[in-house]
Amino acid sequence: MSRREPPRSSAGQSTRGGAGRTRPPSRPTRKTGGGRKPLPEPQRRKPLPVLLIGGAVVAVIAVVAILLSVVGGDGKDQQDANLKQYQKVTVTGTPLPSFPAQSGSPDPAVGRPAPSLAGANFAGAPQQVNTGDGKPKVLVFLAHWCPHCQREVPLISKWVAAKGRPQGVDVVGIPTGTTDERTNYPPSAWLEREQWPFPVLVDDQAQTAAQAFGLSSYPYFVFVGADGKVAGRTAGELETGKLEQAIAELVAGRGATQQGGQRSQAPPTTAAEQ
Amino acid sequence: MPGVRTVSLFLAMLAILAEVSVVTAVVLVAGSRVSPAVRRAREDLVASVEPVSLWIALGVAAIATAGSLYYSEVAHFTPCRLCWYQRIAMYPLVPVLAIAAVRRDFRIKPYVATLAALGGAISVYHMLVERFPNLESSTCDPNNPCSLIWVNTFGYLTIPTMALSAFALLVALALTGARRAREPEPDHVAATVPELVDEEPSREPS
Numbered sequence: 479m480s481r482r483e484p485p486r487s488s489a490g491q492s493t494r495g496g497a498g499r500t501r502p503p504s505r506p507t508r509k510t511g512g513g514r515k516p517l518p519e520p521q522r523r524k525p526l527p528v529l530l531i532g533g534a535v536v537a538v539i540a541v542v543a544i545l546l547s548v549v550g551g552d553g554k555d556q557q558d559a560n561l562k563q564y565q566k567v568t569v570t571g572t573p574l575p576s577f578p579a580q581s582g583s584p585d586p587a588v589g590r591p592a593p594s595l596a597g598a599n600f601a602g603a604p605q606q607v608n609t610g611d612g613k614p615k616v617l618v619f620l621a622h623w624c625p626h627c628q629r630e631v632p633l634i635s636k637w638v639a640a641k642g643r644p645q646g647v648d649v650v651g652i653p654t655g656t657t658d659e660r661t662n663y664p665p666s667a668w669l670e671r672e673q674w675p676f677p678v679l680v681d682d683q684a685q686t687a688a689q690a691f692g693l694s695s696y697p698y699f700v701f702v703g704a705d706g707k708v709a710g711r712t713a714g715e716l717e718t719g720k721l722e723q724a725i726a727e728l729v730a731g732r733g734a735t736q737q738g739g740q741r742s743q744a745p746p747t748t749a750a751e752q
Numbered sequence: 753m754p755g756v757r758t759v760s761l762f763l764a765m766l767a768i769l770a771e772v773s774v775v776t777a778v779v780l781v782a783g784s785r786v787s788p789a790v791r792r793a794r795e796d797l798v799a800s801v802e803p804v805s806l807w808i809a810l811g812v813a814a815i816a817t818a819g820s821l822y823y824s825e826v827a828h829f830t831p832c833r834l835c836w837y838q839r840i841a842m843y844p845l846v847p848v849l850a851i852a853a854v855r856r857d858f859r860i861k862p863y864v865a866t867l868a869a870l871g872g873a874i875s876v877y878h879m880l881v882e883r884f885p886n887l888e889s890s891t892c893d894p895n896n897p898c899s900l901i902w903v904n905t906f907g908y909l910t911i912p913t914m915a916l917s918a919f920a921l922l923v924a925l926a927l928t929g930a931r932r933a934r935e936p937e938p939d940h941v942a943a944t945v946p947e948l949v950d951e952e953p954s955r956e957p958s
Contacts, residue, residue, distance in 0.1 A: 543758055
């Protein structure tokens with residue numbers, strides 16, 4: 479589509495009479511490119527300088543965030559300086575093989591003698607798990623950051639608050655896998671808040687206690703019979719009903735029962751057979 | 753670590769801003785069908801936002817990417833499996849949107865919308881796993897379960913929640929002006945299809 483030149487009279491004037499309009503000479507155009515402007519739309523309002531507004535808002539938010547965190551403080555639970563989240567642990571005896579991750583496969587640790595632990599609680603008071611002392615034991619390995627442990631601990635606390643501590647068995651909580659890089663730190667504050675009702679033996683940074691008992695995932699329970707041999711192990715959240723039943727059987731000397739895929743059957747041992 | 757809290761506060765407030773923007777957009781779209789005044793407001797907003805929508809989207813993706821890298825490289829939070837999938841959706845948007853914004857290539861929008869929607873879907877699933885850890889497993893893998901909640905600001909903003917806010921805003925930006933885009937835009941067309949501009953006019957015999 480090209481522009482046409484209007485016919486011009488030699489005199490340069492319009493041949494029509496009347497108003498005597500002349501048209502300015504128009505040049506032949508070459509490429510008009512984008513010069514063919516679209517008709518301007520009727521503008522209702524000037525468009526907002528969105529990028530400017532956005533940038534200003536982000537800057538304000540950054541300043542507010544800095545102010546809030548300066549005023550608000552660190553945000554971590556205030557720790558008692560006397561409580562240590564790692565304590566030295568000494569293992570006596572042969573470490574157990576790792577708990578099999580696949581449910582249904584037999585647990586090689588069942589029937590083996592369980593190692594003993596010597597350590598301390600958060601305050602540094604000595605704490606032991608002596609598997610040879612003739613009393614059955616339940617070791618509960620917990621990680622403060624693990625959501626499943628966070629659900630399990632209140633269950634256990636409520637169960638004990640309702641029914642009292644189970645008789646004839648020593649239950650010990652072992653906080654392990656502790657790190658200040660993950661949430662719900664420190665475990666001392668967590669267990670106190672949840673009113674953990676049993677003694678605590680704090681694992682060290684190398685997770686010596688957890689390794690000795692073959693921990694594979696959290697939460698982790700190890701049931702040791704009165705004879706000092708492993709009666710059963712399990713990982714994952716445990717309903718208090720099942721925990722109660724397992725402890726009852728442990729005390730009675732029957733060993734752990736087959737529960738789901740994560741617990742193995744132990745050969746029945748009675749106290750008389752020691 | 754005091755720095756983490758500041759960064760989390762910053763990102764959380766931006767996430768809230770993103771959420772407010774998305775809700776506003778949805779309300780404007782829904783309201784346009786009912787009220788001409790809302791439709792005019794929406795058209796005005798679109799007219800202001802659409803030309804710079806690629807730059808805004810770039811900003812969103814860049815901040816999300818930088819935040820994610822801060823958490824893993826500086827704060828030493830280990831990304832779990834689901835975090836990686838969300839990163840796969842978000843990280844490539846940064847160079848892609850940067851190039852598109854510089855070239856003013858708005859054709860990139862459907863691709864951005866698709867990637868952001870996929871990323872957002874993974875974020876939603878991740879949020880469910882955080883809320884119901886038993887969805888994935890009844891135990892915590894010592895290495896890094898996806899149910900682990902690293903950050904929780906204002907009671908509900910975890911890392912996947914903030915990621916979802918960013919993905920949703922990206923989808924909204926990518927869809928801005930989607931209606932208008934169906935009508936031919938002379939500027940855009942002229943810039944990309946040179947054959948439609950004027951050629952040399954043929955000379956008229958005088």
